[in-house]
Amino acid sequence: MIEEGKPLFVQIAEQVGDSIVDGSIAEEAQAPSTNELAAFYRINPATAAKGVNMLVDKGVLYKRRGIGMFVAAGARDLLLRERRNDFALRYVQPLLAEARRIGLEPDDVVSLIRAGAEPATP
Amino acid sequence: MDSVIEVRNLTKRYKDVLALDDVGFDIRKDTIYGFLGRNGAGKTTAMSILTAQNLPSSGQVRVFGEDPYENARVLSRMCFVRESQKYPDDATSRHALASARLFFPRWDQELADDLVEEFQLPLKRTIKKLSRGQLSAVGVIIGLASRAEITFFDEPYLGLDAVARQIFYDRLLTDYAEHPRTVVLSSHLIDEVSNLIERVLVIDGGRIIMDESTEDARALATNVVGDAATVERALHGREVIHRESLGRVASVTFLGRLDAAERDALASAGIDLAPVSLQQLIVRLTQQRTPGRDAFAAAAQEGSLR
Numbered sequence: 128m129i130e131e132g133k134p135l136f137v138q139i140a141e142q143v144g145d146s147i148v149d150g151s152i153a154e155e156a157q158a159p160s161t162n163e164l165a166a167f168y169r170i171n172p173a174t175a176a177k178g179v180n181m182l183v184d185k186g187v188l189y190k191r192r193g194i195g196m197f198v199a200a201g202a203r204d205l206l207l208r209e210r211r212n213d214f215a216l217r218y219v220q221p222l223l224a225e226a227r228r229i230g231l232e233p234d235d236v237v238s239l240i241r242a243g244a245e246p247a248t249p
Numbered sequence: 250m251d252s253v254i255e256v257r258n259l260t261k262r263y264k265d266v267l268a269l270d271d272v273g274f275d276i277r278k279d280t281i282y283g284f285l286g287r288n289g290a291g292k293t294t295a296m297s298i299l300t301a302q303n304l305p306s307s308g309q310v311r312v313f314g315e316d317p318y319e320n321a322r323v324l325s326r327m328c329f330v331r332e333s334q335k336y337p338d339d340a341t342s343r344h345a346l347a348s349a350r351l352f353f354p355r356w357d358q359e360l361a362d363d364l365v366e367e368f369q370l371p372l373k374r375t376i377k378k379l380s381r382g383q384l385s386a387v388g389v390i391i392g393l394a395s396r397a398e399i400t401f402f403d404e405p406y407l408g409l410d411a412v413a414r415q416i417f418y419d420r421l422l423t424d425y426a427e428h429p430r431t432v433v434l435s436s437h438l439i440d441e442v443s444n445l446i447e448r449v450l451v452i453d454g455g456r457i458i459m460d461e462s463t464e465d466a467r468a469l470a471t472n473v474v475g476d477a478a479t480v481e482r483a484l485h486g487r488e489v490i491h492r493e494s495l496g497r498v499a500s501v502t503f504l505g506r507l508d509a510a511e512r513d514a515l516a517s518a519g520i521d522l523a524p525v526s527l528q529q530l531i532v533r534l535t536q537q538r539t540p541g542r543d544a545f546a547a548a549a550q551e552g553s554l555r
Binding site for chain 2: 133134135136161162165166168169170171172173174224
């Protein structure tokens with residue numbers, strides 16, 4: 128679940144972001160606490176807190192004094208927009224780089240994607 | 250930043266061996282430290298001096314702003330779990346836990362009972378007859394249940410299997426989250442503890458060679474793999490800490506980061522970039538010094554003090 132090469136707190140922010148994007152934590156619902164995240168991912172609580180603060184700075188989470196962290200209204204749209212913007216860089220560019228390496232044209236890649244998106248025939 | 254320990258110009262000399270060589274560092278309040286280094290690097294010597302179980306040859310140590318030596322006020326707020334703690338011959342595990350309970354003002358008996366059950370520690374057996382793992386469990390239980398404001402764990406896992414070590418790490422994290430305190434964890438299993446520690450202190454040959462946040466330490470080095478000539482050209486002038494090659498492919502680890510433009514240039518030249526784990530980084534940094542006779546002598550000294 129945790130990989131080298133990307134700061135841990137960024138990974139924690141992404142994991143919480145995943146739960147908001149896929150709807151498992153609804154807007155205005157309570158987000159996991161720093162200590163819960165630390166125990167679940169087996170990481171230092173200060174690292175978990177940094178990931179949570181990153182989401183607060185982005186406006187994805189907000190703090191209710193004495194109660195905890197909650198998902199902001201509009202958080203899901205905000206994360207979706209951000210991830211769609213990053214999609215080309217994170218997924219399409221590496222895909223095209225590997226295609227070039229093994230001699231596939233962009234058109235070949237497009238047909239592979241089309242074929243892959245079709246429902247599997249039993 | 251609040252410091253609970255301040256070390257200045259600390260030197261420890263055993264006859265002709267310099268175990269600590271003019272060392273200075275601070276330990277921050279409520280932070281989990283990884284205290285890392287090879288055998289004989291000076292870890293146990295440093296922890297012994299900080300807990301007043303050994304005297305420095307020269308230099309200053311302040312714990313909670315005071316000299317810890319023969320200072321009961323300071324010592325009751327510190328717990329040192331030694332790799333090989335000695336107990337009286339007829340003492341049982343129950344005796345060891347009972348005396349710890351008397352000594353540490355913040356002792357939590359409920360937590361101790363819980364841990365005894367989880368580690369399946371036989372309370373009535375004499376400590377002499379415990380297995381190596383059970384002996385380590387006694388230390389771990391005392392270290393956690395004492396809830397001391399500063400706790401030193403000196404390689405606390407000897408003889409503990411992977412399951413028991415995981416219990417230790419999980420309990421340390423959850424208890425630390427509820428009761429923040431300073432923990433100094435000396436360990437050779439760097440990969441296992443790297444996500445638990447907030448700061449890294451690395452000692453090598455009696456000197457502190459790294460004092461960083463774990464996150465910054467992880468970003469200190471980069472590894473590149475690809476055509477040897479291209480790699481060498483790209484890294485010209487960089488501080489290389491490790492180099493290996495397989496045919497025409499070279500894998501080179503260097504200190505420093507690459508900016509976005511440099512990354513793109515390397516990627517289009519077919520060079521792969523890989524992160525360097527904390528364990529790899531520390532192995533690379535501490536293997537450069539070939540342990541000569543001095544280091545072995547220091548290790549032997551450290552051992553005889555236990």
